[in-house]
Structures are given as C-alpha cells and as structure tokens.
Amino acid sequence: MDTLSSDSKRFSCRLFMKHVFYGFITEYETQKIVTIHSYTITALLRFIQIILLFYSFGYLLIYKKGYQYQDTSIISSVTLKVKGIGYVNKGPNDSYVFDGTDYIIPPSENNAIFIMTNFIETEQSRSTCVESPAVPLAFCKKDSDCQKKPDRSDMNGRWTGRCSAVSKLSENKTTNSTQRLCEIQGWCPVEDDRQKPTIIQDIPNFTIFLKNFMEFPTFNVKHKNIGENLKSCVYDPLTHPDCPIFRLSYILNEAEKNVTERELMLLYGAVIRVKLDWDCNLDRNIKSCKPVYSFARLDTPFHEETFSVGFNFRFASHWKYKRSYRRSLRKAYGLRFIISVSGKAGKFDFITLTLNTGSLVGIFGLASFVCDYILLNLSKKAAVYREQVFQRFRSRPASMDQSVLQLKPRKTDASTIFQNPSATEREVTPVYHLSESPQRIHNLANRSLSSSVLGQQNRMLGFQANLGLTNPVN
Ligand SMILES: Nc1ncnc2c1ncn2[C@@H]1O[C@H](COP(=O)(O)OP(=O)(O)OP(=O)(O)O)[C@@H](O)[C@H]1O
Numbered sequence: 335m336d337t338l339s340s341d342s343k344r345f346s347c348r349l350f351m352k353h354v355f356y357g358f359i360t361e362y363e364t365q366k367i368v369t370i371h372s373y374t375i376t377a378l379l380r381f382i383q384i385i386l387l388f389y390s391f392g393y394l395l396i397y398k399k400g401y402q403y404q405d406t407s408i409i410s411s412v413t414l415k416v417k418g419i420g421y422v423n424k425g426p427n428d429s430y431v432f433d434g435t436d437y438i439i440p441p442s443e444n445n446a447i448f449i450m451t452n453f454i455e456t457e458q459s460r461s462t463c464v465e466s467p468a469v470p471l472a473f474c475k476k477d478s479d480c481q482k483k484p485d486r487s488d489m490n491g492r493w494t495g496r497c498s499a500v501s502k503l504s505e506n507k508t509t510n511s512t513q514r515l516c517e518i519q520g521w522c523p524v525e526d527d528r529q530k531p532t533i534i535q536d537i538p539n540f541t542i543f544l545k546n547f548m549e550f551p552t553f554n555v556k557h558k559n560i561g562e563n564l565k566s567c568v569y570d571p572l573t574h575p576d577c578p579i580f581r582l583s584y585i586l587n588e589a590e591k592n593v594t595e596r597e598l599m600l601l602y603g604a605v606i607r608v609k610l611d612w613d614c615n616l617d618r619n620i621k622s623c624k625p626v627y628s629f630a631r632l633d634t635p636f637h638e639e640t641f642s643v644g645f646n647f648r649f650a651s652h653w654k655y656k657r658s659y660r661r662s663l664r665k666a667y668g669l670r671f672i673i674s675v676s677g678k679a680g681k682f683d684f685i686t687l688t689l690n691t692g693s694l695v696g697i698f699g700l701a702s703f704v705c706d707y708i709l710l711n712l713s714k715k716a717a718v719y720r721e722q723v724f725q726r727f728r729s730r731p732a733s734m735d736q737s738v739l740q741l742k743p744r745k746t747d748a749s750t751i752f753q754n755p756s757a758t759e760r761e762v763t764p765v766y767h768l769s770e771s772p773q774r775i776h777n778l779a780n781r782s783l784s785s786s787v788l789g790q791q792n793r794m795l796g797f798q799a800n801l802g803l804t805n806p807v808n
Contacts, residue, residue, distance in 0.1 A: 368722050375705055375713070382701040390694040399615070400690040402680035408612065410548035410675040414447040418540030418582075422532050432534050439649065439666060445675075449540070449582075450668040451600045452533045456525045458650075459660045463522035464498050464515040466490060472515045480516035491520020527665055537600060538583035541568060542671070545578065546610055546625065550679040553616055559625050569627075576624060582669075588629040598636045602644030603667040605632040612677030625675075632672065645670050 394400045420432040435441070437450040465472035469488055474480050474497035481495040496517040518524070546559040559578050567577035569584065589606045590596050607630045614623035636643050645668065650661040709719050 366723065366725060368719075370709065370719065372709075375709055378708070379701055379705045382704055383698070386698050386701055390697045395690065395694060399680050400694070401682055401687040402615075402617070403683035403686045404678060404680040405550065405552040406676070406678045407551055408548055408675065408677040408679075409551055410546060410610075410677075412445050412610075412673045412675060413545045414671070414673065415543040415545070416447065416449055416540055417543070418536065420534040420536050420540070422534055437534060437668070439668075445673045446671060447542070448666075448668055448670045449537065450534065450666045451537050451603065452531045452667040454525065454527050454529060454531060454665040456523065456663045457660065458521040458523065458663055459658055460520070461522045462491075462494055462517055462519045463524060464500050465518045466524045466526055467502070467513065467515060468526070468528065474514050474516045483516065489518065490524040491518030491522075493517070494519050521661065521663070525663055525665065531601065531667070533601065537669075538581070538586060540582045541579050542582060542585070543579045544608065544610070544627075544673065546675060548612060548675060548677060550614070550616075550677065553679055553681055555614070555616060555620055555679065557612075557614070557620050557623060559610065562621070580627075585629050585671075586669075589631045590635075592635075595635055595637070599631075599644070599669065601667065602636065603646050603669065605645050605670045605672065606630070607632050608671050608673045610673070610675045612675070612679070614677065614679040616679050616681040625677075 416434050416438055418434070420437060422430045422432065424430060432450075439448050439450055467473075469486070469490070471483055471486055471489070477495060477497045480493055480497045483493050485492070494517045497514050498517050499512045499514050502511050502513045544559065547556070548558070549556045561576045564577070567574045567579060569575070569577040569580045585606065585608070586596050586599065590599060590604075609628045609630075610625040611628065612623065612625050614620065633639075633645060634643075646665060648663060648665050650663045652659065652661045654660065710716055710723065713719065
C-alpha cells in the first residue's frame, strides 16, 4: 500500500514536471483584454493608481530625487578652535585665568578636541612619602605590616617597608586624628583625588569654531562650511544658521537636556558627538549646500553609570629646580568633542532616470495586479470572470485530437485541461495509441482517469489559475 502511494506520488511529481516542461516549450500565452463594467473594482483601481502615482512619481522620483545619481563617498577635514577666557577662584582676591592654550589638551587632534573643565593639581618631587589612603593595601599598624606587601597596579610608588603616622582631617574637616599608612618611594606627595576639584568658570560662554573642508570625489566637487563674506558671528538656528562658530552652552543644551547632568558633565567630564551632515543637490549651485549640525552625548548619563563616570586623564609638566626634578601632575576632567562628517550628493543622470522610471512603471502595474486578484478570486462572480479571462486555444484541428484519442498512452503524455474552465478530473483526457487492443485501452483509460495523480495535477493547475497563470479547474 505504502509502495503504491509513494509510486503514485513519484509518478504524479514526474507528470507535473513534464506538464510544466511541455507547457513551457509548447504553450504561448498572450494578453486578452476583457472590459468589465464594475463601479467597485474601477473605483478601487483608480484609488490604488492614485496612491501609487503619488508614491512612485511624487515621493520616489521627485522627493527622493530618483532622477539623480547619488553618492555618499566624502573626503573631509575638520579643524577646531576654541576661544574664551576661563578662571579659577583660589580665594577671595585670588583667581587664576585660563585661556585656550591652558585648557585645550593636546593643542591639536584629528577630528576631536578636549576642553579641560576641572582638574586636580599636585606639585611633586621624587622622594618618599605615605601612600594614599585610597589604596586599600596602604593601612598598617607597625613596620612589619609594610614589609613583604605585594605590589599592586593602583600603587603610587614602591613600598619602603616603613609604617608612618599622618594626621587625617575628619569628613566635616573640624577634627584632626592620626592614621598609620605604609611609606612609598616615588613622586611625592601622592595625588589625593578626593580633594576639592578646581572648576574652571565661564566655560559655557566659550565658543568653538568648526572649520570643515570636504570633497565629493565622484563628482569632483569641493566645498566648505564657511560662507562667503562671513563676519564675526555666533551660531543661532534662527538668526545665524550658517555661522560655524558655536557657543558651548548651545552645544551642551543640545546634547543634554537635564540641567543636573549638564553640571555633572562640567565637573566629571563627558564625551559629545558633533555631526556635520551634508546633503548636496549638485543640479543647483554648490554654494546653496549647507551642512546640518547635530550634537549628542556619547558617554553614559551619571545617574545610570556606577563604575566609571565622565571623562578624565592625567598629564604632567616637568621641570628642574635646584638640581632636583619636579613635576605638576594634573588629573584633567573635561569635555571631549568627537567630530564626524557624513554626506550625500546627487546629480541628474539620464541612465539612473531611465532605470528608475522602468521600476516605477512596474510599481504602477501593482494596481491592476491587486484588482485582478480580487476580481478573479475574491469577488462573487469570480467563476464567471475567470471563464471570460482565461481561454485555451488549440491550433490543431479537432479531428486530430480525436485520432490521438485512439492512441496508446505514452510515458510522456501529460493530461490536458480543455477550454471548459469548470473541467473536473474526469474531463481530463490522456492520449492513447491505436496499436493497443480496445479492452486494454478501456482498462488503461479507466485506471488513468480515476488515478489521484490527475486529481493532484488538476489541483496544481487550479493553483496556477489562482495566480492568474492558466485555465482554472473548479
Ligand atoms: N572659537 C572661536 N570663536 C570666535 N571666533 C573665532 C573662533 N575661532 C576663530 N575665530 C575667528 O574666526 C576667524 C577665522 O579664524 P581663523 O582661525 O581662520 O583665523 P586666525 O586669524 O588664525 O584666528 P585667530 O588668530 O584669531 O585665532 C578669525 O577672525 C578668528 O578670530
């Protein structure tokens, strides 16, 4: 039984493949125009056509400039210059002034700039001193505690093996107590980053000049973000949208909306992304092409981060005083700006226009496809419409078909569905050779006609018909 059914499946598969193959080489399909008077389907067709017209020609071709060859490769160079005078209050009548050379570290970077907003400074010389209480291994009671201590990466020098007493100010800085810490040999005194930070004032009023030169190599077009006859200005989206000089307060506001976060950014540092986005229509004058500036914060907000907040690093300036080496160590917190430039340029191109128009015409044909599908499969009179739309025409005379009916079934014979669209399995007629005896032809015919193979074949053809490919079988 199983063998029989698997044989029949294989047979039906083979028949189907043969049918498809013979159809492919022997059946030519041509269009037939059928006019159907239906308000509903015509209204639907026009509605879809209007939508597709707006989408394909309005949106894709005109708004998205489907007539242009577009390219996103861009070569660019950015230089940044910050101006502004900051100051640090040391006491009631004591303040230090900081200019660009002091707070920009290093003086020049590629597509980035760091502005120091806060720092901890420690004057040091090479000697021995107690380790910082921030190092957990530093605490001791006697010298022997400091001997054979392991070396750790967070240490500020090398253990000398001595335990020294130092005075310690309480949290509220009112009482003095002593604590014992292991001594180290290194740059002394060690930095204590728990001390009061030195915040540089007036930073939000600084201005930053973003100078960008760029080229679209595909079109051999060069451009810059500085307009002609540009006078001293500061960017404002309404009054000076073309000015490339930005106030830091504007950038900070754009990058971070929360006031507390902004204050913490100045205290602990942050990373800000500045993006220049060019979108140039080269069919117009290149001078009318302006970049769009956008600013966003790249580091994690302080209320979300616990392990490492902000942005900081250390650097030192060295000098020699009375034959001994000295240095000023600075732990610098600040704003790091990363500049990225992206761009797109488009120019009219006849080949692109031709190719895109072809695609758009194809999209436009979707309207008829949808309506045909509804008409032939979902509408009440689908069967009637199908009968009118699909037609099989045989160029051979009917007599020839009759004679062929007398022939023996060949292995290659596929069943044929005749013109009647409501043909059932029983109307599917195989072809026979005359050489067979009438009894054998009768037996063969009965077996072929009742086989599930032809039923399946008809169902497949029905499926094809649903796709609008051939004559359907009900
Ligand atoms: N961050 C800034 N804020 C305000 N103006 C700036 C800034 N950077 C540059 N400028 C001004 O923009 C103009 C062009 O700057 P550019 O650096 O090309 O010229 P410069 O003569 O080298 O500038 P400067 O010597 O003043 O630093 C100059 O007038 C300059 O003073």
